[in-house]
Amino acid sequence: MSKRSICCLFLLIFSTSLVAEDWPQWQGPDRNAISQETGLLQQWPEAGPPLAWRVDGLGGGDSAPAVADGKLFGMSNRDGKEIVWARSETDGKEIWASSLGDAIDQQVPQSKEGPGCTPSVDGDRLYAIGMSGRVACLNTIDGKIVWQKSLIDDFGGVAPMWNFRESPLVDGDKVVCTPGAADAMLVALNKLTGETIWKTNMPGESTEENSGRAGRQENTPRNEPPPRESNDRSAPTITGTKNPELFVSEHWGMTGFSQRVPNGKYLTKLYFAETYNGITEEGQRVFSFNVEGKEFKDFDIWKKAGGPRKAYVESVAVEVTDGELSIAFTAQVQSTAIKAIEIIPQGDDAKAADTIRVKAGESNSFKDSLGNVWLADQGFTGGSTSPGFFSFGGGRSGGSSGRGGFGGRGGARSGAAYASVIAIDFEGQRQYVQLTATSLIGVSASDGKVLWQYNAPANTMGINCSTPIYQDGLLFAASAYGAGGGAVKLVTGEGGKITAEEVYFTSRMQNHHGGMIVVDGCLYGANGGNGGGIMTCLDFQTGDTLWRERSGPKGSLLLADGRLYLRGEDDGEMLLIEPSRDGLLERGRFNQPDRSRAKAWAHPIVANGKLYIRDQGLLLCYNVSAK
The missing domain is CATH 2.60.120 (Jelly Rolls)
Structure with a gap:
């Protein structure tokens, strides 16, 4: 074999073993927190992967960056303004920063530092949602605003207590987001002009038929929490005491x-x-x-x-x-x-x-x-x-009590929670699936009409944060605050009506906002609400618990090149985990420098051989490529 042939063969092998990939939107290319990138470190050095660069001065916020075409895009509150910014993927230097308007003053302290939206990049445009409900389309080259709407002023939306945290979905010619209004639960906007394509009416109170429970027989086992008080607003009955x-x-x-x-x-x-x-x-x-x-x-x-x-x-x-x-x-x-x-x-x-x-x-x-x-x-x-009753206490983040508040400020209800929409295809029909304040719903991508709903994964506080999962024929959604996670399969009945039939429900996956990932039939995520949780692995098809491990802290997840990346929300510690049905297989962990006092709620991302970690105004870039 000639030297040239050997060289070409080497390059072919090398190119197939190293696949780089951008991270252009919330939870990556497929909106499932999974990267197809390869050629990454399978075991970290004792001190962690090498730091490539760091930048300070981003401003406050939990917005994890998007990465596309050599740039990083994110959001912050800075100098009293809510901004979208672009930085160089090479060294983190700022390219531009554009203001969407004045930053709002959030009343509750958690995550008040700034926005949590990850911008969605689509060609030479990006789309972002601010805490105040501003929806904006910007040019990726210079940051100029192409158009801007308001979920509140234009669609009658009501901000939840922690304000709008959603990351918009760009699908075809649409931008899809969640005002949470009575006549605009979801809206689809023309991505070029911002004009309204359709609006979704808020689903009413569900029946057994449309909540996904009609198909369950009385003797079908279900992993439910123990019975609680029937009235959320009544004090609990305490036993074992005269007082x-x-x-x-x-x-x-x-x-x-x-x-x-x-x-x-x-x-x-x-x-x-x-x-x-x-x-x-x-x-x-x-x-x-x-x-x-x-x-x-x-x-x-x-x-x-x-x-x-x-x-x-x-x-x-x-x-x-x-x-x-x-x-x-x-x-x-x-x-x-x-x-x-x-x-x-x-x-x-x-x-x-x-x-x-x-x-x-x-x-x-x-x-x-x-x-x-x-x-x-x-x-x-x-x-x-x-007060020690309703659906909170000893872990409540703040907010109004009872279901009537839906995680909002009181007064008008917010139908929006904090999750982000995903797109799925079922029997040739495109759907958008969202976990709202009260239920998991599927709407038609063509006209926004509600096709089905499933209430069980939505907690009574309306604080539903994690993005739904659609994989292996099952839809799965979960929340904390006494709820849990439910899996449904979609079934088409007479007249083409779609229902969501519950396969299982488990209280062992009360995922707060760190997200969940399915790998080789296993569902990974943190089970726990405010104050902590525990890394848990379930059988995705049955909901059975495979293992729980306290050394895996409550935090946010992504998967890249056969490894789970877990960032603990309390100390910001990063863990590298090999997926396994048998237990937590740790392949490295490290602590970031100059950790702030805020919760580590910005999800980590991996793009083009780099791991990015945001801690409020600090952005860290680590080299995790194996080459």
Whole structure:
């Protein structure tokens, strides 16, 4: 064989083993968080892959970048403006930045720093949605705005509590997004002009037939959470105590408690009960606490009490020598939570009247059924208070209570949640599928008419964030806050009517907003809401749990070249994982430099041999190519 032939053969082999790919929209080329790129590192060095470059000064936001034609595109709040920006893929230098208007002031603190939308790139144009509901088409070359609409002003949309976080879908000649209005749940816009092509009427309350449950027989097993109170606005019934009123309101997310007391011996009673609907079994809320040096590790309210809405009191004998009784709380899975604290003096000269009682979550003092006076919530470090019922508590991010709020500000309801639309083809018909505030719906791509809906994956708070999955004949959607994940198959009946028939539902995939990925018949994702979660692997066809692993933190996922990339939301740690039905196979992990204090909610992306990690105003580019 000639040298030229050998050279050509080598180049052919090399080119087939290295396939680079852009990441032009939310969750990549196919909107499923999977890259077809090859030739990437299969194992990371101990210190992680090498850092290619970093840039600061992006501005605030959780917008993961899109990568196309040598540029990175993203969104930020900067200098009081909501902007779209373009940077060089080579070194991260800014090429242009265009303002969509004034940045809005979000009332709730989580993710208020800036937008979460990943722009969608289509040729020489890109499309973005701001927190305020501005939908804009920009030129990718110079950032000039081609057209701009408002989900609120033009379509009557109502912003959810955390505002609009959706990434638009560009499909054919349409841009599809979710105002969430009564007569414009979804809208399709002409991508060249911004003119309205169609609008979707908001689905009404579903029946058994259209919610996907009509086909289930009474004896069909379903992995559902244990029964809860029938009325979301009623206080839960607490068992195992003569004073159930002490076990309703709570303080959650705290890191400490302190109370000035005279030096001496005390019996400290800590009152607990699991009343948050987001906790459906053991292991979903675990924390530790230390009372004056006496440590309680891996404390699980559900396990200690024997289930939900059951009273449990932990009594701890302590001695105070510095004039202050202190308790430290450390969250492990989900957030810390407590109902009340009672501090009872001990010894021969102790007086019952000197007992200090603090009722967590109460704004006013009150007298219990035994005549004891309890002080209003005080002495805690950090965290928030909750009434301890509805569909939140001990993990709630904020917001109004009950289903009526739909994760919004109150007043008019928002039909929009925080997920992004995907396009699917079913029996020759193009559909757009979206997880709204109340249900998973499919609409016709041609006219926007609702074809089917499935309610089970939507939680009662309307805080539905994760993008639906369509793979291997199943549609799957999930949310946290006491919901879970449901798989349906679409079935065409008489007259061509499409229904979504539930295959299974599981509370083991309460995916918050890190996303889920299907690989070789396995569904990977984090199961857990506010305060933490656990990496979980399910059989995608049955919903059976294959494994759960605490060393895999709650976070966001992508798949590239046979490896899962997981970014933990708390410390921002990056993990490289080999997919396996048998357990979590870690192939490396590292921590980013200069980590901010904000949650790591910007999803990582991989494009053209590079891993990109955003931490608010900081953008990091790592070389993950194996060559």
